[in-house]
Amino acid sequence: MKKKTLQGIIRFLVNTLTKITYIDMDHIPAEGGVILALNHLSFFDTPVVLVNERRPDVTALVTTKYEKKFFISWFINTAEGIWINRDIADFSAIQKASKALKAGKAVGIAPEGTRSEKNQLQEGKPGTVMLAVKSGMPIVPLAITGTEDAFQKMLRFQRPTITVRFGKAFTIPPLEPGHRSRQLKEWTEIVMMRIAELLPESYRGVYRDKVG
Secondary structure, eight states: OOHHHHHHHHHHHHHHHSEEEEESGGGSOSSSOEEEEEOOOOTTHHHHHHTOSSOTTOEEEEEGGGTTSHHHHHHHHHTTOEEEOTTSOOHHHHHHHHHHHHTTOEEEEOTTSSOOSSSSOOOOOTHHHHHHHHHOOOEEEEEEESOTTHHHHHHTTOOOEEEEEEOOOBOOOOOOTTOHHHHHHHHHHHHHHHHHHHSOGGGOGGGGGGOO
């Protein structure tokens, strides 16, 4: 199966089984490399991002711990996803993502590094900023709500309400020699704050008190 066919099937299922709304999708550049930095609540997040109509060329970084699960592995490979080992500094995955960005694709990445079990933002990790600096591409913050219990609701024949809100794109300048560690931390905080600003207060987690 080709990616376009998979997207068509997933789009039909998402539109049929859920009440989904994409807000301010025009904040995503219509073409060219762009990083979509999103909060991570559920396995359902990837399909939701995959079928956005603005950038059907989107791919995503997905943890290798699911690589041996047949259906998930097939889905990610068909969707042309990029496997990343979260347990190490996976420079190979960053290089593949950077290559995809320079080829003009959109790349989704969760700065938290893993799915939130409390449905709230966790502390961000520097991988997203490293990718943005290496590629020179802009970041569009992306906030998802409603996917955390989407599967459970669908099993009860309910249509979950899912909202995907996009923020304005911004670019991270080159990091200064001698200050990289500090600036990586500062920019990671900024990325997470941009996501938190798009979320309802109950989803902001460790960034709740930092949003004005």
